[in-house]
Amino acid sequence: MAAAPEKQATCSICMEPMAPSEAHRGSRACAHAFCHACLAGHVRAKIESGGGVRCPDASCAAALNPELCRSALSADVFGSWCSALCEAMFLGNYCGPEDMMLVEMAARMK
Numbered sequence: 001m002a003a004a005p006e007k008q009a010t011c012s013i014c015m016e017p018m019a020p021s022e023a024h025r026g027s028r029a030c031a032h033a034f035c036h037a038c039l040a041g042h043v044r045a046k047i048e049s050g051g052g053v054r055c056p057d058a059s060c061a062a063a064l065n066p067e068l069c070r071s072a073l074s075a076d077v078f079g080s081w082c083s084a085l086c087e088a089m090f091l092g093n094y095c096g097p098e099d100m101m102l103v104e105m106a107a108r109m110k
């Protein structure tokens, strides 16, 4: 069994090795990386359940950044995420500087 090359990233959801070009960072606040399919599935599930979209790693509470995840998402999912962020701001659920930045970005999408 050949050892995996050291630089190869591993998806934090399915634990499969990925080529660096396939690895998606979900947040600037952590270094976790995910494959396209896992990231897209995670974000979609979180949006459908109405919760905040956080890093899927159980030990990590970083909020995912729509801009970083955008290339893995369909336009539909990305649009719903931005609306959810706007709604969350309206309800006062978001207060961190990172969240505020996302909300401003979502507002510019309109």
Ligand SMILES: [Zn+2]
Pocket: 011, 012, 013, 014, 015, 016, 034, 035, 036, 037, 038, 039
């Ligand atoms: Zn994966």
Ligand SMILES: [Zn+2]
Pocket: 027, 030, 031, 032, 055, 056, 057, 060, 061, 062
């Ligand atoms: Zn993380």
